Each structure stands twice: as C-alpha cells, then as structure tokens.
Amino acid sequence: MNPSQKNVESVKKPRPEFLILGGGIIGFAVAKELRKTEKEITVIDVDKTRVETLRQEGFNALLGDITDPDLYNIVDTRNLICVAALSSNDDANTKAVANFKAVVPDSVKIISRASDTLKKEEMMAAGSSYVFVPPLIVSKTITEYLDLIETKHIGNRLAQWMEEHRGITLGIVLHDNPDPDAISSAYALTEITKKFDIKADILYDGKVGHHENKAFINLLAIPMIKISGPEVFDQYDSLALVDNSIPSVNNSVPADQPIGIIIDHHSYADLEPSADFMDIRTNVGASATILTKYLQQMDIPVSKELATALLFGIRTDTNDFRRNTTSADFAAASFLHPLSDHDLLTQVETPSMSVETLDILSEAIRNREVYGTVLLSNVGTIRNRDTLPQAADYLLAMEGISTVVVFGIMDDSIYVSARNDDIRVHLGDVMREAFGDNAGGHPTAAGAKIPLGVFSSAKDKQILQKLVEESVVKRFLSAIGVDEDSENDL
Ligand SMILES: [Mn+2]
Structure with a gap:
C-alpha cells in the first residue's frame, strides 16, 4: 500500500x-x-x-x-x-x-x-x-388529506343524487322569513341543479322583512315564489331544505313530507333530520359557506350576482365575521370576494363596512401568517389608515387567534394596528417594546406609526414591502415572546 x-x-x-x-x-x-x-x-x-x-x-x-x-x-x-x-x-x-x-x-x-x-x-x-416532531407532521399531512377526501366525497354524493334525479323538478324550501344566507344558498343550489337538467324553484313563506333583504333580492333579481298553501309541494318531484332541516319546523312543509336534500348549518336538539342526501355542518357560520364549497368542488361557474349573494349571506349570518366564524367561512369569503360586485354590495347594505375595508380585510386574510395564536398580516399600500383597525377587529374573531397585527404603508410611514383578547398580554406595552416611541395603546388595542426613513434606500417597491414585513413581524414576535419558527397554517 x-x-x-x-x-x-x-x-x-x-x-x-x-x-x-x-x-x-x-x-x-x-x-x-x-x-x-x-x-x-x-x-x-x-x-x-x-x-x-x-x-x-x-x-x-x-x-x-x-x-x-x-x-x-x-x-x-x-x-x-x-x-x-x-x-x-x-x-x-x-x-x-x-x-x-x-x-x-x-x-x-x-x-x-x-x-x-x-x-x-x-x-x-x-x-x-x-x-x-415527526408524528405531528405526519398526522397533520394525513388530516389534511382526509379533509380533502371528505369534502370530495360529499361533493360526489350530491352530484350522484342529482345524476340519479336528472330531469326532475325540485322545490327548494327556505325557512320562514328567509334571510340572505338561506336565499343565497338556495340560489347557489339552483345553479348546481342546472348542470343536471333539474328544474328548481325557490319557495318561501312568511315575509322578507328587513329592507336590506328586500334590496338584496331585488338587486340580484333572485326569482322566489311565495308558498300559497301545502298543495304547492305536490307540483314538485322532490323537495330540498336549505338553511333549515325539519319539515314543519320554521317552514310550511307538512311534517310527513319526504325530503330529497338537506343542506344546513343549524342543530335541532332532539329532532332528527332525514333525507336522501344530507349535509349538515354545524361547525360553519353559514349555509352559504357550504354551498360555496360545492360550487368550487363541482367546478360550477360562479356569476357576479351569485358571488355577491353568497358573500352577503356569509357576512350577515356571521355578523360580519364576528359570530361563529371559522376558517372555512373566511376561506369561502376570500374566494367570493374577487368575484363579487362591490358596487352592488354597497347598494344592498347599510354601510356597516365600506368596500375599502372589505378590500383590506380580504387582503389581510390572504396574506395572514399565523404563529401559535398570533396572526400577522401585511396588507401592502393603503389609502385610509382607519381600515387597519377594522380589519384587525374582524380577524380577531377567527378561531384559535388571540392577537392580531395588521399593517400597511401610506405616504412615508408604516401603520400598524393590533388587537387582542388575551388578558395576560398588555398590547400597548408589547407594541412600545417592539416599535419604541412610535407606538402606544391599551391592553387590548394598540397602534404604531413608524417613519419609513430607515428603509428609504430601498427603491424597489417590492423590496420595500419585504423589508417592512420582515421588520414588523420580527420585532412584534420578539416583543410578545413568540418564536418566529413556530409559524403554522390556519
Ligand atoms: Mn344560516
């Protein structure tokens, strides 16, 4: 060798x-x-x-x-x-x-x-x-896959029911005094039935009370038939209940009437819903969220009117994302938002939320990064700084989130708005620690205005956005004591 x-x-x-x-x-x-x-x-x-x-x-x-x-x-x-x-x-x-x-x-x-x-x-x-932790990674991947299988499975079952009932007439019955969630969901279901040559009518009893709801139906020109008596139901080969589940409970369908389809998000104590096809998801904020998922799964084209209707349905049922809102509702709203007619929305609603705020909220949902229970979102360039705290308020309603930070750039400053409902944290103090004298606020609401001076050398707008984002996220997470590597999906 x-x-x-x-x-x-x-x-x-x-x-x-x-x-x-x-x-x-x-x-x-x-x-x-x-x-x-x-x-x-x-x-x-x-x-x-x-x-x-x-x-x-x-x-x-x-x-x-x-x-x-x-x-x-x-x-x-x-x-x-x-x-x-x-x-x-x-x-x-x-x-x-x-x-x-x-x-x-x-x-x-x-x-x-x-x-x-x-x-x-x-x-x-x-x-x-x-x-x-390998078991956590594996279980997460599998759960995501199972979720996908489940939604596909339910979508396929609805398609199968429709296929088996091709060419029939279907009466879609809303609950009495229907609201935008029920109406928009039924409207979506009629779009789905078209694919299977099923002729569907939307039926209701009671009154469309609220002037907003009347404006909603008129502006979107949704055809609805007022139920004149129980004989109406005999005209249809099958019935569907949408946003309600039990014949004779909050609707004028006879108690013993067989039902073909039920799609709903309410629960009924000891009453047992029964139909050929049932999809009752009590864990979502609106029936419109469920129908939006079907439209996506079944590749049904969503018209401007339908998107506007469903978005309005989700928003009213969740009280503008403040009540019973889950990530499924946000995901549906985020899908519908770019497809909907914003002028129409402004006409329909009393302006509880401006189109501008809705734009920023949609942007905030899309760009969200979640670290444990902290959600941060960069909404980019803004025109009105008041939209930030409003967006932060809405995002705080998200499941599993206790602190929200929304930020954007206007003129020569970065504006940061933060909200929380975690009593252990004083948000004003955290913000001051993160952004110094540029920040201040209360235990549950705080804000900051940081001059862009430090970043002014970045000519490129995208580079500037990136720098701002990194800096705000880093400083805030470090001040509140959350590990930057703990980012998760929500
Ligand atoms: Mn509802």
Whole structure:
C-alpha cells in the first residue's frame, strides 16, 4: 500500500455545509433530499453497517457517537451552515444539540428531531433553533388529506343524487322569513341543479322583512315564489331544505313530507333530520359557506350576482365575521370576494363596512401568517389608515387567534394596528417594546406609526414591502415572546 494513502481520513477531514447526526430513516431521507441541491453533506452515525450503507450510496459518512462532546473535531467546521440532530433517540439529540451549541458560532443553525412536544422544549432550551416532531407532521399531512377526501366525497354524493334525479323538478324550501344566507344558498343550489337538467324553484313563506333583504333580492333579481298553501309541494318531484332541516319546523312543509336534500348549518336538539342526501355542518357560520364549497368542488361557474349573494349571506349570518366564524367561512369569503360586485354590495347594505375595508380585510386574510395564536398580516399600500383597525377587529374573531397585527404603508410611514383578547398580554406595552416611541395603546388595542426613513434606500417597491414585513413581524414576535419558527397554517 502506498504510505501516503494511509490514514487518509485523519489527514483530510470532510468539510460539510450540512452535518447530519444520525443516519437512520429520517437522516438518510434528509441527506438524499439535500444531495439534489448539490450541497456538501456529511452524515455521522454510531452504527458501522449504517455508515457502510451510506458510503455505498455515495454519501460522506463517518463513524461516531453523536453524544460525544469532541465529535465536531472529526469534521472541518469552517463551511458549516447547519447541524441537524436527526437520530431516533431524543436524549442523544438533545446532548448533540447542547454540545454543538457550545462550540459552533451563532451563525450555524442547529436543528433537531423530537418524538414529542416535551422533548421539543428540552431541545429548544439546549439551543436548537428548529425542532420538528415527526408524528405531528405526519398526522397533520394525513388530516389534511382526509379533509380533502371528505369534502370530495360529499361533493360526489350530491352530484350522484342529482345524476340519479336528472330531469326532475325540485322545490327548494327556505325557512320562514328567509334571510340572505338561506336565499343565497338556495340560489347557489339552483345553479348546481342546472348542470343536471333539474328544474328548481325557490319557495318561501312568511315575509322578507328587513329592507336590506328586500334590496338584496331585488338587486340580484333572485326569482322566489311565495308558498300559497301545502298543495304547492305536490307540483314538485322532490323537495330540498336549505338553511333549515325539519319539515314543519320554521317552514310550511307538512311534517310527513319526504325530503330529497338537506343542506344546513343549524342543530335541532332532539329532532332528527332525514333525507336522501344530507349535509349538515354545524361547525360553519353559514349555509352559504357550504354551498360555496360545492360550487368550487363541482367546478360550477360562479356569476357576479351569485358571488355577491353568497358573500352577503356569509357576512350577515356571521355578523360580519364576528359570530361563529371559522376558517372555512373566511376561506369561502376570500374566494367570493374577487368575484363579487362591490358596487352592488354597497347598494344592498347599510354601510356597516365600506368596500375599502372589505378590500383590506380580504387582503389581510390572504396574506395572514399565523404563529401559535398570533396572526400577522401585511396588507401592502393603503389609502385610509382607519381600515387597519377594522380589519384587525374582524380577524380577531377567527378561531384559535388571540392577537392580531395588521399593517400597511401610506405616504412615508408604516401603520400598524393590533388587537387582542388575551388578558395576560398588555398590547400597548408589547407594541412600545417592539416599535419604541412610535407606538402606544391599551391592553387590548394598540397602534404604531413608524417613519419609513430607515428603509428609504430601498427603491424597489417590492423590496420595500419585504423589508417592512420582515421588520414588523420580527420585532412584534420578539416583543410578545413568540418564536418566529413556530409559524403554522390556519
Ligand atoms: Mn344560516
């Protein structure tokens, strides 16, 4: 053997950008994925066979105990960007995190894997800047997929019912004295029935009381038939109940009348709804939200009038997103907003919410970033700073959110508006800590006006937006004590 080839490992240490500690299932998978980006990777594992396998796969692999405090000596750490402790052993990972934290500069990020949230906290305390918990990631992915399957399944079942009843006549019955949610939902259902050559009429009893509701029906020209007596129902092959579920309860349908379709979001104590097809989701704020989902799933074109009607339905039933609002309602509203006729909306409603505020709210919903229970949203350039606190108010109604920060740029300043309903936090103090003398406020409502001076060198508008966003988000999260890496989807 050529003497110069002896001890070749001790002469030339690997100089990784990414150091992976633990070459098991996850370490191996991560290394494989990173290799695609042509990064320098070294994997360290205590198991000889594993190291051998990794080498056969073409990886730089070293034998070593990841809990060894001198481990960093076996690699050249000059190019190091990240150390990832990915073994299946929580305690070993925690030790490795602490060991590396003590020797590498702060610029090197240490991340790790934990089997539960308790271990996650230990690792964070040891110096890990990002800890992932595989069971949580897996369950989240699966739940999202199951959600998708469920909505698809229900959509398919409605389509199937319609297919089986192709060509019939359908009476869509609203509850007595119908409101915009019931009316818009029925309107959406008639659009769906058209696809299946089903001729549907919207039937109602009682009065359309509120002048807003009258304006709504007239402006959108929704055809509705007032029920003249029980014989009306005999004219239809089948009946649907929308925004209500039980024959004879809050409607004039005879109690023993068979029902084809029920779509509703109310619950009825001990009364048991019954129909061929039923979709009752008591966890959403409006029937219009459910119908909007159907339109999306079934690829039914949504006209300006229909979008406007449904949006108005969701808004009135949730009292402008203040009552029983879930992320499904926000998602539906966000889908409908760009399709709807804003002038028409202003004509219909008493201006409890200006079109401008609705624009900003829609933008805020789209751009939201959620960290734990904190929601932040950059709405970009604004024309009226009063729209920010209004948007923040509405977003605070979202499930699981206790603090909202909405911000935007006007003239030469960044305007920040914050709202919260967490009594443990004094928002005014948090805002002052984040933005200094530019901010102030009360425990549950606060604001800031920050001069753009610091960013004025950024000529490009997009770069400016990005800088503002990063700065506001960072400062606020740090002041309120929330980890920036804890971003989640909502
Ligand atoms: Mn309703």
